Structures are given as C-alpha cells and as structure tokens.
Amino acid sequence: MLISAEIEVNPLFGSIWDRCVDYWSLALRTGEGAYTGSANMGQKNSQISSEDELLRKIVRSARLRTRSGQDYGIRLGIGDDAALWRPRPGFETVLTTDWFLEGTHFLRNLHPPESVGWKCLARAVSDIAAMGGEPRCFLLSLGLPENRTGKWLDQFLAGIKRASRKLRCHLIGGDTTQRNEILINLCVIGEVKKGFPAKRSGATAGDRIFVSGRLGEAELGLRLLRKNRPSTLHTHSLIRKHLYPEPRIKLGSWLSSNRVATAMMDLSDGLSTDLARLCKASETGARIYSNKLPQASEKFSCRLTPAERTYAALHGGDDYELLFSVTSKTAPRIPRKFLGIELTEIGEITKENEIKLIEPSGQAIPLHAEGWDPFRK
Numbered sequence: 001m002l003i004s005a006e007i008e009v010n011p012l013f014g015s016i017w018d019r020c021v022d023y024w025s026l027a028l029r030t031g032e033g034a035y036t037g038s039a040n041m042g043q044k045n046s047q048i049s050s051e052d053e054l055l056r057k058i059v060r061s062a063r064l065r066t067r068s069g070q071d072y073g074i075r076l077g078i079g080d081d082a083a084l085w086r087p088r089p090g091f092e093t094v095l096t097t098d099w100f101l102e103g104t105h106f107l108r109n110l111h112p113p114e115s116v117g118w119k120c121l122a123r124a125v126s127d128i129a130a131m132g133g134e135p136r137c138f139l140l141s142l143g144l145p146e147n148r149t150g151k152w153l154d155q156f157l158a159g160i161k162r163a164s165r166k167l168r169c170h171l172i173g174g175d176t177t178q179r180n181e182i183l184i185n186l187c188v189i190g191e192v193k194k195g196f197p198a199k200r201s202g203a204t205a206g207d208r209i210f211v212s213g214r215l216g217e218a219e220l221g222l223r224l225l226r227k228n229r230p231s232t233l234h235t236h237s238l239i240r241k242h243l244y245p246e247p248r249i250k251l252g253s254w255l256s257s258n259r260v261a262t263a264m265m266d267l268s269d270g271l272s273t274d275l276a277r278l279c280k281a282s283e284t285g286a287r288i289y290s291n292k293l294p295q296a297s298e299k300f301s302c303r304l305t306p307a308e309r310t311y312a313a314l315h316g317g318d319d320y321e322l323l324f325s326v327t328s329k330t331a332p333r334i335p336r337k338f339l340g341i342e343l344t345e346i347g348e349i350t351k352e353n354e355i356k357l358i359e360p361s362g363q364a365i366p367l368h369a370e371g372w373d374p375f376r377k
C-alpha cells in the first residue's frame with residue numbers, strides 16, 4: 001500500500017491555510033502596478049499543456065505581502081527577466097543553493113507532494129540559519145514530468161507556499177523544464193548583520209560543542225514512514241520531523257548576532273559527517289560523549305534499542321538542527337532551552353586532528369563520518 005496521496009495537509013498547521021488560500025493577491029511587477037489574480041489550489045487538478053501554463057500556476061502560488069515587497073528587500077519580483085533585491089543598510093547578503101531530487105532526496109510514492117514542497121524550502125533556508133542569517137526570498141527551478149503538473153504540482157506548491165509564509169521567504173523567480181523525474185533546485189537569498197555571520201571555521205581547542213533539538217529523529221521518522229503505517233502519520237512527531245523540518249532561524253540569528261557561537265553549521269547529513277566538516281574548517285578535532293547526545297525520546301521510539309537510537313543520533317541525516325561551539329567561559333551561560341528548543345552540550349573541541357566518541361565506560365573510539373554522502377560507494 002502506498003502512502004503518497006494520503007497526507008495533504010501538514011498536521012502542524014492544520015487546514016486553516018487551505019480555507020484561506022482560495023484567493024490571494026499577487027504582485028507580478030512590483031513597482032509597476034500590481035496584478036490581482038486568484039487561485040484555488042485545492043480544486044485545480046488539470047495537467048498543463050505548455051510551459052507558460054506551468055509558469056502561471058507557479059506565479060499564482062507566489063504572493064508578496066506588500067506590493068513593493070519592501071519588507072523583504074524585493075525591488076522587483078516575478079514577471080521580468082530577473083528579480084531585483086537588496087539587503088537593508090547594515091546587513092549583507094547571504095546566499096545558498098540546494099538540490100532536492102526525486103530518487104535521491106525523496107521518493108515519489110513515499111513522500112507526500114505537500115511535504116516535498118515544505119521540505120525543499122525548509123532545508124535550503126536551514127543553510128541561511130546556519131550562517132546566522134534570515135531568509136528573504138528564493139528562486140525555484142523545477143524539472144517535471146508532464147503527469148506531475150496536475151494534482152502533484154498543486155500540492156507541492158501548497159507546501160512551498162506554507163513554508164514560504166512560515167519562514168518569511170518569498171518566491172521571486174526561477175525556471176522550469178520538462179523532465180522524466182522530478183528535479184527541484186532552490187536558491188535562497190537572505191541577510192545577515194554586517195560582520196556577524198557565523199562560520200564553520202572559528203572553533204578553537206577548549207571550546208564546548210552544543211547541538212539544538214534531538215538528533216536522529218528525522219532518520220527514525222523515515223524508517224517509520226517506510227513501514228507504511230498511515231494511522232501514525234499525522235501525529236507521530238518523528239515522521240513530522242522527517243517530512244516538515246523547521247530550520248532554526250531565530251536560534252542561529254541569536255547565536256551569531258550576539259557573538260555567542262565561535263563556529264556554527266546546520267546538521268543536514270548527520271552529526272558524524274557534519275562535525276568532521278566543522279572541525280576540518282576550524283583545523284581542530286573534537287571529543288563527543290555518547291551519553292550526552294540528545295537522542296529521540298523513548299516515548300516515540302520505544303521499539304528501538306538504545307544502540308539504534310544512538311546510531312541514528314550520530315549518523316542520521318535531515319535533522320536540520322544547529323551544531324555550534326562556544327568558549328568554555330560562555331558555555332555555562334547557554335540556556336537549556338531557546339524558544340522551547342533544547343540546547344545540549346555534547347563535547348569539546350580538541351587540538352588533535354581527530355574526532356573521538358567517548359563511551360559511557362570512558363573508552364575513546366574514533367568517530368568516522370558515516371552520515372549521508374551521495375557519492376559513498
């Protein structure tokens with residue numbers, strides 16, 4: 001039994017949005033008068049027969065909060081050959097791009113199209129959060145098979161729309177093409193206070209290592225999703241974490257703008273892989289304590305052994321939590337929670353050029369990068 005079309009609404013946000021989105025205004029040419037259009041994404045289900053029709057569908061899903069888009073620095077949105085954007089005075093531009101590919105990052109028959117829409121934007125925005133930036137707008141490039149330009153596309157756009165509103169990041173352009181499998185690429189533009197971006201390269205020996213949230217939850221959520229238990233889908237927090245990750249924008253901004261973090265990155269490919277990247281950039285090593293790792297709650301993963309939970313916490317991808325280091329002097333002042341998100345000290349940065357996992361027995365073993373790597377044989 002396939003699950004794909006059974007979830008259409010993100011259980012986190014309920015169906016209010018779907019009742020409200022039937023008609024909305026959209027600015028096609030900011031600064032040149034606004035076009036008022038309407039769209040009903042819940043009812044339109046027809047496949048498109050030209051690229052222009054596809055573009056119109058996408059444009060209908062793009063909405064600017066104001067005609068000028070001034071709140072977001074958007075000087076010219078969708079409708080011209082290119083968009084215009086500029087950061088506020090005192091801020092600099094932060095840019096990232098991210099692939100989200102059928103068969104590699106999601107499966108057509110497993111992942112609901114609405115969650116594909118949410119997640120492709122959320123995971124790209126997570127890289128902006130990891131720099132301490134705030135997202136402002138994005139470009140969307142789409143390659144689609146013809147038979148996905150009807151209901152699948154409508155639900156996908158509904159997911160992007162919901163993420164766009166929640167993350168305050170607006171669609172300002174992109175490109176489309178026909179393709180046998182679904183290809184999605186996003187370029188997200190954000191801004192960060194001048195001189196305050198958090199980099200991976202600032203950690204020094206003696207710094208303490210922290211993570212936000214709980215690790216391995218998205219990986220365990222994917223496992224549950226693969227088991228095809230539709231009754232659990234709407235309520236299970238691990239599956240929600242896999243389908244609808246929430247980038248830690250406010251936490252990243254707080255850590256960088258107050259110069260709390262000496263180094264920072266987001267956890268997209270698993271702690272073992274991403275920590276190795278941070279240490280390489282900082283030219284350091286690290287020591288991680290296995291009994292300090294904030295793992296998925298037993299309440300939600302009771303059928304898993306402690307070893308499985310630990311493995312998921314060390315190597316599971318897709319959590320989109322933040323990994324950051326702070327000086328030993330700052331460490332005691334890090335709150336246990338920030339806006340409801342747990343912050344946990346898991347180890348320290350070391351001089352040696354290696355990463356070690358300290359077992360509860362005190363034994364130190366090398367921690368190899370075993371997270372997500374599309375090129376690993």
Ligand SMILES: [Mg+2]
Nearest residue numbers: 127130266268
């Ligand atoms: Mg990243």
